């Protein structure tokens with residue numbers, strides 16, 4: 265398959281990982297990615313999003329390897345009285361390259377609206393980060409035939425229309441952490457719709473935006489998912505916590 269966009273394989277560790285395990289994972293992945301790059305076989309950009317407590321330390325460890333780091337969220341403001349929050353500028357300051365925004369766990373557990381996600385994505389871009397904007401329908405919405413309308417509404421409401429430094433992650437909520445993945449046909453249908461919406465929303469730049477799939481991606485199903493048209497990589501949760509599992513996805517490209 266000829267690709268026009270460099271695939272991105274992103275690991276979202278969520279609230280998992282104490283120092284020893286996270287640093288061991290990052291070291292192992294950095295070593296494998298460095299070897300693959302030297303051998304000319306690395307086909308993807310690789311992103312690790314460890315817990316915020318370890319972002320700086322993981323960033324120092326992977327510096328000089330092909331792996332980059334990103335935050336799992338960011339605040340919309342630059343600085344201020346926002347206890348517990350982290351700004352996009354703070355992420356950029358410690359060498360992060362991306363921020364995930366609007367993950368369904370943030371949307372549902374922290375009540376984030378499309379407008380909130382748009383503000384966070386704009387903040388990430390302002391700080392010079394790539395914004396990975398997550399969208400995805402619930403099981404009830406899919407069963408009701410609303411999946412395409414839901415993700416379109418989320419893209420129009422939460423993707424800044426001013427920059428192509430965005431990545432969109434399609435993550436059907438019913439597939440996250442459940443072991444159920446959308447079929448390649450369903451993924452292809454949503455991604456091709458998202459591509460059309462992004463071209464309408466961003467103009468020709470919409471063709472440059474990478475669209476990742478997320479939701480129970482594993483080494484065993486990654487090849488079929490990544491070979492689907494308009495799938496430009498994966499956002500990986502559970503399988504990003506073990507080097508063999510994550511690397512199996514990177515090498516499925």
Ligand code: PGA
Pocket residue numbers: 276435439440441442443478479480481499500501502503
């Ligand atoms: P999962 O999570 O791979 O564990 O399903 C994906 C995500 O939430 O980004």
